[in-house]
Amino acid sequence: MFVDACAIVSMMAGEATAAAHEAALLEAITPVTSTLAAWEAIIVLSRPDQLNCRYSEAEGAVVEWLEDRNIKLRDPAVPRRVLSYAVAVAEQHGIGKRYLSNFDCFHYAYAKAMRQPLLTLDQLLRNTDVETKP
Numbered sequence: 001m002f003v004d005a006c007a008i009v010s011m012m013a014g015e016a017t018a019a020a021h022e023a024a025l026l027e028a029i030t031p032v033t034s035t036l037a038a039w040e041a042i043i044v045l046s047r048p049d050q051l052n053c054r055y056s057e058a059e060g061a062v063v064e065w066l067e068d069r070n071i072k073l074r075d076p077a078v079p080r081r082v083l084s085y086a087v088a089v090a091e092q093h094g095i096g097k098r099y100l101s102n103f104d105c106f107h108y109a110y111a112k113a114m115r116q117p118l119l120t121l122d123q124l125l126r127n128t129d130v131e132t133k134p
Contacts, residue, residue: 001028001133002111003071005040005103007119008033012041012065013050017121024119024134031071031119034110038062038073040103076113085109089128100124 003025011018011025025031038059045051046058053061066073076082086109093100100108100122108128111118117131126132 001025001031002107002114002116002118003031003033003037004107004111004118004120004122004125005037005044006121008037008041008062008065009044009050010121012045012061020134021119021121025069025071028119031069032074032114032116033066033071034075034106035073036103036106037110038066074114076110078113082106082109082113085112093124093128 001024007021007025009015011021041062042055042058045061046053046055051058051061086105089108090100090105095102095105104122104125107118107120107122108125108130111130117133118125119133120126
């Protein structure tokens with residue numbers, strides 16, 4: 001299962017969706033995330049309304065959280081395929097306000113390239129051809 005940044009933030013921050021994400025994560029045999037997803041989570045969690053800390057402090061918290069849940073940082077073996085999937089989903093679903101973000105496009109692409117379901121809270125990603133959880 002590919003764990004996207006929104007799911008990481010939801011669970012780390014104890015948001016309303018955290019329990020459903022934690023339950024789905026417990027069912028995952030080999031949960032993975034990417035350096036890009038971890039970076040997005042670090043950016044979000046460092047904000048004043050979250051951990052209100054330096055990026056390096058948020059990095060420590062995210063890495064520890066990932067390790068505690070045995071979520072591996074992994075990037076796909078074929079970066080060119082990831083790029084093609086990101087471009088294709090952007091063309092099909094759009095990028096920008098009320099559409100997918102740049103990060104969303106890559107979370108989708110990583111999950112598709114790795115042939116993994118995508119753990120996400122993003123409703124727009126649920127409209128793609130990648131299986132989503134919860």
